[in-house]
Amino acid sequence: MPSQPLDHQENLVAQITRHQAVLHAYILGLVPNQTKADDVLQETNLVLWRKASDYDPSRPFMPWACRIAWFQVKAARRDAARDRHVFDSELLDLLAAEDDSDVEATTALDHALRDCLDRLPSEKREMILHRYQADSSVNAMAATRNLSPGAISAQLHRIRQMLESCIEGKLGATPS
Amino acid sequence: MNSDYDPSRLDLLLQHLFDESIYDSQVAELNAILLVSPRSRGHYRKSLRLHAALIRHRQTETSVQTPPPSPPARWRRVAPRLAIAACLLLAALYHWIPNQKPLASLTGTTAAIWAGASATADLDHPMDLVAGFAEVTYQNGVRVILEGPCRFAVTSPMSMSVTHGRATVKVPHPVTGFHLDTPAGRMTDLGTEFGIAVGSGVEGPVVLTEVFNGEIEIPGETTARKRLYGGDSLAIVREGGGTKLLSALGEYRVNLGDSARRLPPSNSSPETGNLARGKPVTSSAHYSMPHGSVFPPATLTDGRLNDSGSPGDWSFWLAPNGENGEFTVDLLDAREIGRIDLQNTRNRTHGDRGMREIRIMTSTDGSRFEELLHTELPWIPELPPPGVDFPFESLRFPPVNARYVKVVGISHYSHPERSKENTNHGGGLNEIRIFAP
Numbered sequence: 001m002p003s004q005p006l007d008h009q010e011n012l013v014a015q016i017t018r019h020q021a022v023l024h025a026y027i028l029g030l031v032p033n034q035t036k037a038d039d040v041l042q043e044t045n046l047v048l049w050r051k052a053s054d055y056d057p058s059r060p061f062m063p064w065a066c067r068i069a070w071f072q073v074k075a076a077r078r079d080a081a082r083d084r085h086v087f088d089s090e091l092l093d094l095l096a097a098e099d100d101s102d103v104e105a106t107t108a109l110d111h112a113l114r115d116c117l118d119r120l121p122s123e124k125r126e127m128i129l130h131r132y133q134a135d136s137s138v139n140a141m142a143a144t145r146n147l148s149p150g151a152i153s154a155q156l157h158r159i160r161q162m163l164e165s166c167i168e169g170k171l172g173a174t175p176s
Numbered sequence: 177m178n179s180d181y182d183p184s185r186l187d188l189l190l191q192h193l194f195d196e197s198i199y200d201s202q203v204a205e206l207n208a209i210l211l212v213s214p215r216s217r218g219h220y221r222k223s224l225r226l227h228a229a230l231i232r233h234r235q236t237e238t239s240v241q242t243p244p245p246s247p248p249a250r251w252r253r254v255a256p257r258l259a260i261a262a263c264l265l266l267a268a269l270y271h272w273i274p275n276q277k278p279l280a281s282l283t284g285t286t287a288a289i290w291a292g293a294s295a296t297a298d299l300d301h302p303m304d305l306v307a308g309f310a311e312v313t314y315q316n317g318v319r320v321i322l323e324g325p326c327r328f329a330v331t332s333p334m335s336m337s338v339t340h341g342r343a344t345v346k347v348p349h350p351v352t353g354f355h356l357d358t359p360a361g362r363m364t365d366l367g368t369e370f371g372i373a374v375g376s377g378v379e380g381p382v383v384l385t386e387v388f389n390g391e392i393e394i395p396g397e398t399t400a401r402k403r404l405y406g407g408d409s410l411a412i413v414r415e416g417g418g419t420k421l422l423s424a425l426g427e428y429r430v431n432l433g434d435s436a437r438r439l440p441p442s443n444s445s446p447e448t449g450n451l452a453r454g455k456p457v458t459s460s461a462h463y464s465m466p467h468g469s470v471f472p473p474a475t476l477t478d479g480r481l482n483d484s485g486s487p488g489d490w491s492f493w494l495a496p497n498g499e500n501g502e503f504t505v506d507l508l509d510a511r512e513i514g515r516i517d518l519q520n521t522r523n524r525t526h527g528d529r530g531m532r533e534i535r536i537m538t539s540t541d542g543s544r545f546e547e548l549l550h551t552e553l554p555w556i557p558e559l560p561p562p563g564v565d566f567p568f569e570s571l572r573f574p575p576v577n578a579r580y581v582k583v584v585g586i587s588h589y590s591h592p593e594r595s596k597e598n599t600n601h602g603g604g605l606n607e608i609r610i611f612a613p
Contacts, residue, residue, distance in 0.1 A: 025228040029221060032193055034231055036400050039362070046331065078417055079361065080400055086193065086203055091211045098217060106225075113229045131195070132234040138195045149197060157191040164226055 012052050015061040016045060022062065022106040023069055026099055030073045032086050040076050044069040062103065070096055108171055116166035120159065128159045180213040190220065194227045280318075280330045284311040284439045286563055289324065299330040305341070307480065309563060311439040312336070317348040321436050323484065323562070331357065341486055344371040344388075344435050358383045360412040361395030361419065366403070368392055371435040375487030377467040379415035382425075382487040386432035397421045411487075413467050425487070426465040427600045431525045433559070434483065440563020451513065452477045452505050452581070452610040459503040463494035463602065473503045476608050482566050483524045483606060492521040494529055494604035500585030501531065501603035505610065510540045510579040514613025516549075517568045518583075519606040522556040528591035529604040530555065535586060536571070538578035545582055548573060555589050566606060575613040583608065 023044060028037040047068050048055075055064060073092075077085055087095065117125055130136055138156070142149040189206045192198040198206070209216050280299055291304035299312060305324035312320045314333060322328055326341025336343070337357040346369045347354050355364040358374045359381035368390025374383050385394060386409035395412060396402035397419055404410065409430040413420040423430060447453065459473035468487025471494035480491035495501025507513075516536060523529040533552045537545035553569050560566055583605070590601030 021232055024232060025225055028228045028231070029224045032224065032227075033196070033400070039400070079395070079414075079419070084200070084203070086198075086206075087210075088207050091207050094211065095217065095220075098214075099221075106229075109225060109229050110232060113226070113233055117233070128230065129234065132230045138197055153191055153195045153197060156195060157187065160191075160194075160223070160226060160230075161187075163230075164222070167226070 008052070008055075008057065011057050012048070012055050015055075016048055016065075019061060019065055019103055020045075021110060022101045022103045023065055025106055026066055026101045027069055027073060029099060029101075030070075030087070030092055030095055031076065036076065036080075040069070040072050043076070044072045047072060062101065066096075066099070066101070109167065112167045112170040113163065115170060116163050119166060120162065124159050124162070128156060128163070131156055180209070181215040181219075182209075183219060185209075186216055186219055187223070190223050194223075278315075278330075279333045280312050280314040280320075280336075282310060283313040283319075285309065286440050299328075302327055302329045302337075302339070309436055309439055314354075316351050316354075318351060318354050319346045319348075320344070321439060323436055325480075325485075325489065338372065338374050340374050340489070342371065342373045342432075342435055342484075344432075344437050345369065346437070347390075358412075360414045362393075364393040364401075366391045366393060368406075369437065370404075371432040371437070373432060373435070373486035375468045375485075375489050377413065377415070377488060381412075381414045382468040383412045384425075384430050384432055384487065385410055385412065386430065386435075388437065394421075395419050411467060422467070425467050426469050428469070428526055433525045434562060436562035440561065447479065447609055449611050450479075450609040451507055451511055451612065452608055453479055455508060456506045457493075457503050457608075458506070459493065459495075459501065461496045461499065461501075463496050463604075471604065476503060476605060477505060479607070481519055481607055482560070482562075482564075483521055492523075492604060492606040494521070494523065495585065495588070495602040497599050497602050499602050500588050501605075502582065502584040503605075504542075504580055504582040505608060506542070507579050507581070507610065510577050512575045512577055512612060513538075513581070513610055514572060514575045515611040516571045516573075516581065517607075517609040517611070518553060518571070519566050519568050519608075520553045520556055521604040521606045522559065522566070522589075523604060525559055526591070527557075527559070528589075528594065528600065529602055530589040531583070531585045531603045531605050532588050533586040535584045537582045537584065538576055539580040539582070540577060542580050545580070548576060548578075568607075568609075581608070581610055 024041055027040045031037045031040055048065060051068065130141060138149045138152050142152045145152065186209060189202055192202055193206065210220055282299060286309040288308035288310050289306040291306050305322055305326045307324040310322045312322065312330065316333065320336060321344045323342040326338065326343065328336055328338045328343065331337050334353055335355050335357060339359060343356060345354065345356060345365060347365045347367060349367065352365060352367045355362050356372060358372060360383040363372060363385060369388040370385060370392050371388065372383055372385045376382055387404045387406050389406050391403055391405045393401045393403055402421065409432060411422040411425050411430045413422055455477050457473040457476045462472050464470045470488060471490055471492060473493045475491055476493045478491065483492050485491040493503065520530045531553050535547055536549040538548050539545040549571055551571060554567065556566055585603040588601065588603035
């Protein structure tokens with residue numbers, strides 16, 4: 001555990017906690033698989049904590065955290081070299097370089113999503129929330145509802161579009 | 177419509193991506209589209225952020241509204257990520273608030289020898305347990321038994337890093353999600369008791385793992401994660417940038433049945449006055465196979481007993497297949513000796529190796545040897561419980577002056593139920609101790 005002054009550690013913990021959502025979005029954008037992204041986020045958090053002595057509180061936290069998250073993404077790809085990666089290296093570099101994740105925008109998006117979910121018809125709200133439950137899958141939902149996976153996927157897509165439209169209305173822009 | 181931006185097609189691909197039903201051909205198409213089209217990448221980011229927000233919403237809902245007393249499977253998967261900030265806060269608070277209970281405590285040791293300063297309540301920095309056993313108990317009741325040599329650190333209320341050596345974990349109901357981080361990846365508990373032996377081969381880390389009860393998740397070979405269930409055992413081998421999962425190393429099935437699952441009682445044999453301890457040992461050959469299955473003669477005088485250790489760092493010497501084996505201890509000075517203690521091996525849980533009939537010879541110059549003894553070592557039929565020493569054969573003789581002590585195998589033990597055609601046998605020995613009269 002780093003030996004740092006109390007306020008330095010306190011500040012770092014607060015920053016890590018505050019940036020969990022935006023770090024999650026950043027990592028998921030590069031590793032679009034929920035489980036893998038969760039693992040990378042966990043590793044990133046641990047490395048951020050271990051590198052506390054490198055953190056300069058006078059500088060923005062997010063670029064430093066994203067750089068560490070980026071290395072963790074690459075490390076995870078190396079560790080799982082035999083796995084199929086969604087994005088090839090060139091595209092991954094591009095996506096990382098163009099990322100403009102922002103903690104305020106992410107927080108606003110989370111709040112807007114909550115409101116928009118409340119506005120959905122109950123069966124649609126239930127369906128999209130069901131999809132995002134852990135261990136849920138389109139195939140399992142299809143089996144339960146006696147529909148084809150393609151039909152379920154299409155319905156989910158329409159619900160996401162409704163949510164996007166609602167969020168744009170609330171934020172006055174795209175959910176970014 | 178811009179020729180490289182087709183929102184409908186992109187939406188369809190993203191729909192399959194987010195629903196984890198995307199085909200390889202569609203992945204390739206998505207890569208091609210995103211690579212050439214900044215507008216498509218913007219579209220991707222926008223959709224992805226909603227997808228990410230929905231994942232976070234689910235996690236928040238789960239944690240805030242329904243933290244179940246007995247976590248179901250869905251909670252187990254999301255808990256680690258949500259818990260991390262809390263873990264960090266707890267870890268930090270432990271240092272800030274005097275008298276705050278530590279994340280985990282050292283709750284017992286048996287014959288423990290620590291490198292440097294002795295163990296303290298601060299287990300959150302790397303600890304080197306050189307020998308013996310230690311029990312670490314977390315505040316949530318998770319109990320880890322560590323066997324030296326072992327290097328470990330408590331990294332959070334729900335994790336430990338083990339970079340070398342053996343550990344067994346028992347996670348009480350209803351705790352789940354506890355994990356061990358090793359150089360070969362993360363072992364995540366899903367409600368269970370399991371053991372690991374962290375070591376290395378020539379090319380990289382080798383971690384043996386066995387589930388005693390319940391189930392765990394380990395790094396996968398072709399998938400990100402793989403589940404192991406009670407009775408399963410595998411070696412996780414990192415080499416060439418990838419992960420290999422092997423059920424056997426060489427001819428031997430992975431087996432951690434000899435791991436300590438509770439803190440053993442103290443029962444170590446005294447070795448006061450052992451002239452051989454740490455002295456160089458030479459042998460014409462030793463058993464050596466990939467992935468850390470290496471058993472060099474230096475282990476004969478290292479003070480480590482009972483077929484313990486981990487890949488690349490086993491405590492016993494084995495002769496190559498089919499050979500009785502021989503080795504020579506150099507005491508560095510000619511000494512008067514009157515007793516030799518030998519601890520045989522049974523090759524851990526496998527019970528198929530060990531010296532039987534032996535000759536012991538001595539020399540003062542390393543070239544002219546005279547026979548001192550001709551005897552037979554007993555077989556170790558049953559694996560003693562962890563912490564209980566394998567028997568020593570103590571050989572006393574009239575004092576002789578010797579610098580070199582050579583042990584020559586004439587025959588060896590092999591597994592009683594294996595056919596004679598099976599070449600998987602040979603001599604071996606765990607430890608030699610040499611004493612003055």
